[in-house]
Amino acid sequence: xxxxxxxxxxxxxxxxxxxxxxxxxxxxxxxxxxxxxxxxxxxxxxxxxxxxxxxxxxxxxxxxxxxxxxxxxxxxxxxxxxxxxxxxxxxxxxxxxxxxxxxxxxxxxxxxxxxxxxxxxxxxxxxxxxxxxxxxxxxxxxxxxxxxxxxxx
Numbered sequence: 001x002x003x004x005x006x007x008x009x010x011x012x013x014x015x016x017x018x019x020x021x022x023x024x025x026x027x028x029x030x031x032x033x034x035x036x037x038x039x040x041x042x043x044x045x046x047x048x049x050x051x052x053x054x055x056x057x058x059x060x061x062x063x064x065x066x067x068x069x070x071x072x073x074x075x076x077x078x079x080x081x082x083x084x085x086x087x088x089x090x091x092x093x094x095x096x097x098x099x100x101x102x103x104x105x106x107x108x109x110x111x112x113x114x115x116x117x118x119x120x121x122x123x124x125x126x127x128x129x130x131x132x133x134x135x136x137x138x139x140x141x142x143x144x145x146x147x148x149x150x151x152x153x
Contacts (some may be wrong), residue, residue, distance in 0.1 A: 003072070003079035005148035006110065011134060015074045015105040021066060022100040023058050031062040042151035052143060058095040063137045067126040070103040076143055084142040093136045100131040118147050 012046040025045075031041040040047035041057045064086070095101065109123040122145050128137035 003075055003077035004145075005079050006112075006122060006145040007148050009107050009110050009122045009145070011107050011109060013107045015071065017070055017074055017105065019070045019073070019100045020100050021070065021085070022096060023062070023066075023095060025097045027062065028056060028058050028068045028097050031065075032059045032084050032136055034149070035059075035061065037061075053094060053096070056086045056097050056100070058097065058153050060137070062074055062090050062138060063091065063095055063101075063128055064089060066101060067139060068104055068126045069125055069143060070101075075105060075124065076145070081144040084121065084144055086139045086141050089137075089139040091132045093130070095128075095130060095136045099136075100138065101128050103128055106121060112147075113144065116144070118149065120145050 029043050032036060032039065035072075037043075037059060039059075041051055041053070042059045043056075045056055048054075055138050068083075068086075077147075094104075104127045106125045107122065108151045109127050111121055113119040113121060122143050124143065127135060130136050
């Protein structure tokens with residue numbers, strides 16, 4: 001499915017994204033190392049075994065990336081200009097290697113841009129749930145979107 005134009009977003013609409021993803025050991029370690037995060041909780045299974053978690057904890061920025069990335073097909077694929085920012089980022093429950101996540105997105109707000117004619121700002125709340133339905137992450141994202149009338153996308 002192609003993304004939505006500004007006009008197509010309805011405040012309060014919720015997307016339960018079809019995609020699910022099992023987070024692997026490789027995902028966690030590679031992401032941590034590629035982003036220069038040497039935290040032993042993410043990259044050293046033996047050190048993580050001695051932690052309060054007793055096993056490697058999934059890097060929270062990987063979780064954040066999945067929350068946004070897994071929503072793109074239904075919301076912003078080909079219709080976004082840029083992300084303007086993310087706020088209220090929370091990780092209320094840990095994720096571990098082997099967990100499977102799903103994402104839900106809710107449209108919180110939208111407004112036409114005051115400085116960029118033909119564009120609008122949509123605020124989305126992304127939520128990440130594990131295989132047991134526990135909320136493991138959330139964030140509010142402001143996205144600058146094309147309006148259908150501009151035809152620029």
